[in-house]
Amino acid sequence: MFGNRIYRPHESKSDTRVYIFSQPQRLFICALLFLALAMSLSACDSGDVTPNSSTPTPPTTVQATQMTKPTIGIPPTQPSPMQTESVSSSNQQPTSTVAKGLDINQAWGANLPIALIPALVDATHQFLLMTITPDARYLVGSVVTRKQDELGGTEPGKVVLMDVQTHKITELRMFPHNDTQMVAAAADDEWVVWAESAQEPNFFANWVIYSYNRKSQLIKQIAEAPRDKNGVALAGGPLILPKVDHGIAVWSQIPPEGADKIHSLVMSTNLATGETSTITDLGLQPTISWPYVAWEGPTNTITQSTAERPDTNIYVLDLQTGVTQPVKSTRNPSGFSLYKDSVVWITAQGDQINLTDVNDSKSQVIAQVHTTEADVAEGDTLQFPTINDRLITWISYRRIAVWDRARQQIVNVTPVDNQQRNSFVNGNGYVWQSGASPEDVTNNGGDLGAAGVIYNIVDTSQLSVH
Numbered sequence: 376m377f378g379n380r381i382y383r384p385h386e387s388k389s390d391t392r393v394y395i396f397s398q399p400q401r402l403f404i405c406a407l408l409f410l411a412l413a414m415s416l417s418a419c420d421s422g423d424v425t426p427n428s429s430t431p432t433p434p435t436t437v438q439a440t441q442m443t444k445p446t447i448g449i450p451p452t453q454p455s456p457m458q459t460e461s462v463s464s465s466n467q468q469p470t471s472t473v474a475k476g477l478d479i480n481q482a483w484g485a486n487l488p489i490a491l492i493p494a495l496v497d498a499t500h501q502f503l504l505m506t507i508t509p510d511a512r513y514l515v516g517s518v519v520t521r522k523q524d525e526l527g528g529t530e531p532g533k534v535v536l537m538d539v540q541t542h543k544i545t546e547l548r549m550f551p552h553n554d555t556q557m558v559a560a561a562a563d564d565e566w567v568v569w570a571e572s573a574q575e576p577n578f579f580a581n582w583v584i585y586s587y588n589r590k591s592q593l594i595k596q597i598a599e600a601p602r603d604k605n606g607v608a609l610a611g612g613p614l615i616l617p618k619v620d621h622g623i624a625v626w627s628q629i630p631p632e633g634a635d636k637i638h639s640l641v642m643s644t645n646l647a648t649g650e651t652s653t654i655t656d657l658g659l660q661p662t663i664s665w666p667y668v669a670w671e672g673p674t675n676t677i678t679q680s681t682a683e684r685p686d687t688n689i690y691v692l693d694l695q696t697g698v699t700q701p702v703k704s705t706r707n708p709s710g711f712s713l714y715k716d717s718v719v720w721i722t723a724q725g726d727q728i729n730l731t732d733v734n735d736s737k738s739q740v741i742a743q744v745h746t747t748e749a750d751v752a753e754g755d756t757l758q759f760p761t762i763n764d765r766l767i768t769w770i771s772y773r774r775i776a777v778w779d780r781a782r783q784q785i786v787n788v789t790p791v792d793n794q795q796r797n798s799f800v801n802g803n804g805y806v807w808q809s810g811a812s813p814e815d816v817t818n819n820g821g822d823l824g825a826a827g828v829i830y831n832i833v834d835t836s837q838l839s840v841h
Contacts, residue, residue, distance in 0.1 A: 476776060476785030483786070483838050490539045494810070494828035502537060502544075504830055505560035505569065508589075509802020511834040512539055515567055517550075517557045528553050534569060534585075539832050547587050548594060558582060559616040561624075562801060565589055566646050568597070568624045570615040581608035582615045584626065586646050597624060597644050598651070601631040609633040613659055621665040622646045623694070627658055636682045641670050654692060655699075662713045666695045667733060669713040674701070689718055691733045704735050714762040721769070725756035728769055728778075741767060741778040742785060763800040765835040768807075770798060775807050781840045803836045 479487070494501045496518055504516040519532035531550040534557060537543070550556075550571060558579050560569035565588060572582040584598040600608040600615075612629030619625075624644045641658030644651045654661070654668065657677075661670035669692075673685040689705040691713075692698070702718055705711065711720035716733045719741075731738040744755040759770045767778040775788040775798045788798065788807055798807040810827035 476787045477782075478787050478790075482779060482782065482784070487833065488837065490832040492537065492539065492542060492830045492832065494830065495826060496544070501828075502535070502830075503557070504806065504808075505557055506562055506799070507539075507801050507804035507806050507832065508536075508562045508567070509564055509804060511802065511804035511832060513537060513562075514539060514806075514830065514832070515560045515562055515569070518544065518546075531555065532557075534571070536567070548585065558614065561618045563620045563622070564802075566619050566622055566624070568617045568619045568646075570617055570626070572600075572615070577608065577610035579614060580610040584615065584617050584624070586619075586624065588646070595646075595649075597646065597649070598626070598628075598642065601629065601633070603633075613639055616660055618662045619646070620663045623663055623665075623668075625654070625661040625663045625668055627660055627670065630656065636679055637677060641668070643668065655690075658690070662711075664713045664715055666693055667713060667716070668692045668694060669702075669711070669718060669733075671708060671711070672701075674703075674706075689720060691718070700734075702731060702733060702735055704731055704738055705729075710758055710760055712760045712762050714764075717762060719760045719762045719767050721757050721760055725758065728757055728760060728767070730762075730767065730778075742769065742776070744771065744773075759797075759799070761799040761801070763802060763805075763835060765838055766800050766805055768798045768800050768805070770795060777805075779838075781838075800835065803834050805833045805835050807831050 492502070492514065494503070496502050499521055500518050501521055502514070502516055502518055504514055506515045507513070508515065514537040516535060516537070517532045518535050520528045520530045522529040531553055532555070533549050534547040536545045536547065538545075547567075552573065554573045554575070555571055556574060558570040558572050560567065562568070567587040567589065568584060570579075570582050570584045572579040580600055582600045583596060585594055586597050587594050602608050609629060611634030613627045615626055615628060617624050617626040622645065624646055625641065627639050627641050630638050630640055638656045639659050640656050641654040641661045642651060643654050655670070655672070657672050658670040659672070661668055663669075669689055671687050672690045674688050675686070677685045687707055688701040688703055689708060689711055690699055690701050705718060705720050707723040708720040709723050709725050711718055713733075718731045718733055719728060720731065721728050726744050727740055728742040729738055730741050742757065744757060755772045757769045757771050761768045765780055767780065769776075772795045773793060774791045775796055777786050777788060777798065778784075779786050789796070789809070796808045799805075807830075808828060809831055810829045
C-alpha cells in the first residue's frame with residue numbers, strides 16, 4: 376500500500392479517531408494505503424462471544440474485463456461458532472536474536488530476479504499499488520489521473536490488476552466519482568477484496584467493500600458503511616482495511632447505530648456464500664491467515680470512562696475449533712500481522728518488532744531501533760509489519776530492511792537514505808518501493824511524485840538460503 380504520506384506517531388489524526396484506542400493507528404490518508412499493512416477486541420473477558428449472524432445486503436454482481444486465468448486456491452470454509460477459553464498469562468520474555476544485517480546481494484545473490492514496474496502508466500496516469508496476489512503474479516491497485524484539483528482527480532480512477540511480467544492491465548471497476556479512492560486491498564489465491572470511498576467530508580466514512588473472484592471474474596459488493604435514517608453514512612470508527620484468506624474476508628467497522636466510544640465490530644464474510652457474521656463487538660483491525668483470525672482488543676472489560684486508554688492484547692480465533700484466546704505477551708501493540716501460527720507485532724513505542732507464536736509458547740525480538748545515536752537523531756520508528764514463510768517486513772524512517780526467517784538475520788534491502796519507503800509481503804510476493812521519497816511527493820503537489828516511483832517485486836519462494 377503505497378501512499379504519498381506516512382504518519383509519524385506524534386502526528387495528530389483526530390479525523391480518524393478510533394473510539395476504543397488512543398494509541399496512533401498508522402495509516403496513509405490518500406488512496407495509496409497499505410496494509411498494510413499489515414497493520415484486535417475479544418469478548419473473552421467481557422461476556423458472550425457467540426457470533427451474531429446477520430443477513431447481508433444482496434450482492435451487486437458485474438463481470439470484469441479480460442483476465443489471464445489464475446491458479447485457483449483452496450475452497451473457502453465457513454467459520455465455525457466461536458467459543459472462549461481461559462489462557463494463563465505468559466511469563467516468557469522475548470528472546471533477542473537481532474543481528475547485524477547483510478545487504479541484499481550478500482543475502483540473496485547479485486543475480487536475484489527482480490521485476491520492476493514504474494508507477495507511471497502514461498504521461499497523464501499513474502498506478503497506485505495496494506497489494507500483490509500471493510502467487511506474485513499480479514499487483515492490485517488503481518490507475519488514476521495525475522491531473523488534480525481541489526476535489527481530487529479530474530476524472531474517475533479504476534480498480535485494476537497489473538500483470539507483473541507483461542505489465543498488462545485488467546480493469547475491474549471504474550470508481551463512481553472523481554474523488555473516490557481505493558482505501559485498502561487484500562488478496563488470497565482466488566479472491567481480491569478492496570474498500571473504496573472518498574476521503575472527504577468524513578474521512579472515508581462512506582465506504583464500500585467489493586470482492587473479485589479470479590476464477591469466475593465476477594465482482595460483488597459485500598459490505599458498505601452503516602447509514603442513518605436519512606441514508607447518510609455514519610462517521611467515526613476504524614479505517615476499513617479488509618483482509619482475506621481461504622475465501623473469508625474480515626474487517627472492523629462501527630455498529631449500525633454508530634460509534635459509541637466502545638464498540639467496534641469485527642466482521643466476517645464467506646465470499647462464496649455471502650454469509651456474514653459478527654465475530655466480536657470489541658475488536659479492531661482484524662487480519663486472517665487460515666485457520667486463524669486475529670484482532671486487537673482490551674485486556675479487561677471497558678466502560679465509557681475507560682474506553683479512551685484501555686490496555687490491549689492481540690486475540691486469536693481458531694476458525695476450526697471456534698476457540699478464542701489472547702496472546703498475552705503482545706501488550707499494547709502499535710501494529711501487527713498474522714501468518715499461519717505466527718504473529719509479528721510492534722511495541723507501543725514503535726521501537727521493537729517481536730515474533731510470537733499464537734499460543735504464546737515462543738517469542739523473539741527480530742528488530743529494534745533507538746540503539747544508535749543516528750536512530751535517535753532521526754527519530755526512527757517501526758510501522759506496518761507483514762509476514763510470510765520467508766520474510767518479515769516493516770517500514771522505518773532509515774532504510775528498507777527485512778527479517779529473513781531462513782537465515783535468522785536482517786537483510787538491508789536499501790542503504791540508509793533517511794527516506795520512508797514502503798515494503799510488504801503477501802504470500803510469495805515481496806514488494807518494495809524505490810524512487811520518489813515522501814518529501815518528493817509533498818513537494819510535487821498533485822503529482823504524487825509518480826515520475827520517480829518504481830515497484831520492485833520478488834518471488835520469495837525463489838530466494839536462496841546460502
